[in-house]
Amino acid sequence: MKDSVQRSSLLTWLADPLQATRDTAKRAFQSTTDRRVWLAPLGIGVALLVLSAIGFAADPEQFYFSYLIGWSFSLSIAIGGLFFLFFQHLTRAEWSVVVRRIPEALVWAFPALFVLGIPILFGMHDLYHWTHEELYVEGTPEYDAILAGKRAYLNTPFWIGRVVFYFAAWTLIAYKLYTLSVRQDVDPDTDIPAQQRTVSAWGLPLAAVTTAFASYDLLMSTYPHWFSTIFGIYFFSGGFLGAVCLISVLSMSMQRGGMLKNVVTKEHYHDLGKFTFGFVVFWAYIAFSQYMLIWYGGIPEETVWYKYRMEYGWGYHSAALLLGHFIIPFILMLPRFVKRSRPILAFWSVWLLGMHWFDLHWVVAPVLNEQGGFHWLDFACWLGLFSLIVGLVMYRLSRHALVPQNDPRLAQSLRFENA
Amino acid sequence: MIDDLTRQVKASMGIFESREEDDVYGLLAEFSNPSTLMHAAESVRERGYSHFDTHSPFPIHGMDRAMGLGNSKVGYFTFGGGLTGLIVGYWLQWWTAAVDYPLNISGKPLFAIEPSIPIIFEVVVLFSAFGAVAGMFALNGLPRPYHPLFYSERFKKATDDGFFLHIAASDTQFDQNDTAQMLRDIGALNVELIQDDGVADA
Numbered sequence: 001m002k003d004s005v006q007r008s009s010l011l012t013w014l015a016d017p018l019q020a021t022r023d024t025a026k027r028a029f030q031s032t033t034d035r036r037v038w039l040a041p042l043g044i045g046v047a048l049l050v051l052s053a054i055g056f057a058a059d060p061e062q063f064y065f066s067y068l069i070g071w072s073f074s075l076s077i078a079i080g081g082l083f084f085l086f087f088q089h090l091t092r093a094e095w096s097v098v099v100r101r102i103p104e105a106l107v108w109a110f111p112a113l114f115v116l117g118i119p120i121l122f123g124m125h126d127l128y129h130w131t132h133e134e135l136y137v138e139g140t141p142e143y144d145a146i147l148a149g150k151r152a153y154l155n156t157p158f159w160i161g162r163v164v165f166y167f168a169a170w171t172l173i174a175y176k177l178y179t180l181s182v183r184q185d186v187d188p189d190t191d192i193p194a195q196q197r198t199v200s201a202w203g204l205p206l207a208a209v210t211t212a213f214a215s216y217d218l219l220m221s222t223y224p225h226w227f228s229t230i231f232g233i234y235f236f237s238g239g240f241l242g243a244v245c246l247i248s249v250l251s252m253s254m255q256r257g258g259m260l261k262n263v264v265t266k267e268h269y270h271d272l273g274k275f276t277f278g279f280v281v282f283w284a285y286i287a288f289s290q291y292m293l294i295w296y297g298g299i300p301e302e303t304v305w306y307k308y309r310m311e312y313g314w315g316y317h318s319a320a321l322l323l324g325h326f327i328i329p330f331i332l333m334l335p336r337f338v339k340r341s342r343p344i345l346a347f348w349s350v351w352l353l354g355m356h357w358f359d360l361h362w363v364v365a366p367v368l369n370e371q372g373g374f375h376w377l378d379f380a381c382w383l384g385l386f387s388l389i390v391g392l393v394m395y396r397l398s399r400h401a402l403v404p405q406n407d408p409r410l411a412q413s414l415r416f417e418n419a
Numbered sequence: 420m421i422d423d424l425t426r427q428v429k430a431s432m433g434i435f436e437s438r439e440e441d442d443v444y445g446l447l448a449e450f451s452n453p454s455t456l457m458h459a460a461e462s463v464r465e466r467g468y469s470h471f472d473t474h475s476p477f478p479i480h481g482m483d484r485a486m487g488l489g490n491s492k493v494g495y496f497t498f499g500g501g502l503t504g505l506i507v508g509y510w511l512q513w514w515t516a517a518v519d520y521p522l523n524i525s526g527k528p529l530f531a532i533e534p535s536i537p538i539i540f541e542v543v544v545l546f547s548a549f550g551a552v553a554g555m556f557a558l559n560g561l562p563r564p565y566h567p568l569f570y571s572e573r574f575k576k577a578t579d580d581g582f583f584l585h586i587a588a589s590d591t592q593f594d595q596n597d598t599a600q601m602l603r604d605i606g607a608l609n610v611e612l613i614q615d616d617g618v619a620d621a
Contacts, residue, residue: 292533292537336490
């Protein structure tokens with residue numbers, strides 16, 4: 001960061017690493033809302049998390065699992081935002097410039113998510129069976145030869161070190177992409193698009209590897225006997241889908257608030273809709289690939305993971321996941337008008353955000369509960385954390401221009417049409 | 420009645436019949452550049468013509484709208500192809516593996532949906548592609564090795580630097596003199612009468 005935009009104070013760094021540059025934004029791209037747009041979701045988030053804290057007192061184990069599901073939901077969407085930005089920069093995309101500030105504001109969620117991840121450290125004993133010391137004492141009935149074999153990788157210090165490394169990598173990439181773009185608003189240095197491409201070029205493989213390993217460490221290791229090498233892509237596909245849906249929803253709600261008039265048009269929503277549809281299919285492709293190989297192999301240590309998800313009510317969850325995350329949206333999102341209609345695309349975006357959480361719940365919750373179903377803490381933790389993250393996104397959006405106003409491809413993006 | 424319907428369907432594919440009494444196919448007008456061609460297409464459509472088409476050496480952005488073409492219908496052919504592929508792919512595997520030649524392979528079910536899905540998926544993609552390509556050809560009235568416009572020497576420029584619009588005589592509004600005058604009024608460089616006498620000249 002050169003001197004064009006000042007760093008923010010340490011106190012607000014978690015929320016926004018830069019000083020507000022809203023005054024330099026052109027009028028058409030200026031946020032016209034007051035602080036309620038971010039205070040309201042922050043307030044709801046804090047209220048729901050306070051409620052969850054009461055739930056913690058009653059049932060800590062359930063709290064930790066609900067919290068991990070809700071936290072992974074927001075984390076996966078922030079990671080999806082990173083990949084969205086990589087793709088736009090690396091392909092020099094024109095269409096997306098008018099909506100790009102939303103994922104740029106989204107990816108600075110990593111520092112806040114890191115802080116919000118601290119409760120998981122306290123719940124590791126409940127969440128991660130492999131943290132139990134007695135599993136590794138040879139000659140005792142608790143001794144687990146399989147987990148003992150995995151101990152070099154699955155042990156608490158290494159796990160914490162890895163998670164810290166993932167967050168450091170994501171935060172670094174997010175910092176570069178976010179500050180480069182905001183700096184461009186004030187100081188249209190012609191070198192910035194090339195720098196954004198460079199960051200994306202090394203950021204893409206780094207984020208890909210860290211995302212895959214984060215999904216193994218945070219989610220897959222809740223059932224440490226089981227393994228699936230495609231799990232990282234599975235996690236990514238849902239997160240990317242969630243990020244695209246969130247971009248559509250936030251862009252529509254800003255337009256409802258009277259901002260970005262004639263900036264984001266039907267044509268841009270059409271492309272966001274195509275992205276959404278594409279990742280509905282991609283998620284199904286990956287989810288099925290994982291399932292089919294395990295079905296065909298028929299090895300007990302692999303199939304047992306699916307067996308838990310087909311019994312005692314979890315079978316209904318599996319069926320609902322197949323229908324709600326793939327078959328229904330696939331068929332109903334096929335026509336062109338669906339992607340070009342704001343109310344219908346808004347419906348599917350919210351629906352799929354819900355299904356993405358349902359998917360994570362399906363992955364994690366059967367480890368704790370033999371019986372299918374939900375606990376109220378699942379909803380309180382999920383919506384509380386997500387409200388906080390969305391509130392912080394709105395806070396960042398309100399402090400800067402709503403589009404990267406000096407991007408050289410902005411003019412093409414404004415008049416973009418699906419040919 | 421059937422003839423009329425055939426004519427309408429062929430017209431929607433861009434295949435227009437010549438006038439029976441004098442073999443007049445229509446009028447071919449040349450324009451100087453893409454934007455005058457686009458404006459010409461707009462005014463021809465606004466005047467109520469429907470049997471017309473434009474020809475240019477490269478695609479012109481916005482021409483679809485200027486001509487009032489609306490959305491492509493190819494997607495419906497693709498969808499139909501995909502559904503056919505779904506049924507064929509499912510039936511193929513069930514009939515070959517469980518009915519015609521049942522073989523016990525490591526105790527697995529003779530037919531199961533799980534391992535069949537990749538093949539069903541591939542057949543869906545293949546048939547969707549067939550549907551899309553066949554639909555594209557059908558909707559464009561292709562292949563069409565013979566076209567009355569090939570009688571015009573000038574029309575050869577359509578692959579180089581000529582921008583053309585032709586109005587077919589089959590259009591209900593077509594009038595040899597009035598239509599030609601109208602084309603000149605909207606900026607045609609020249610207007611040529613195309614006769615389809617069915618004789619290929621050397």
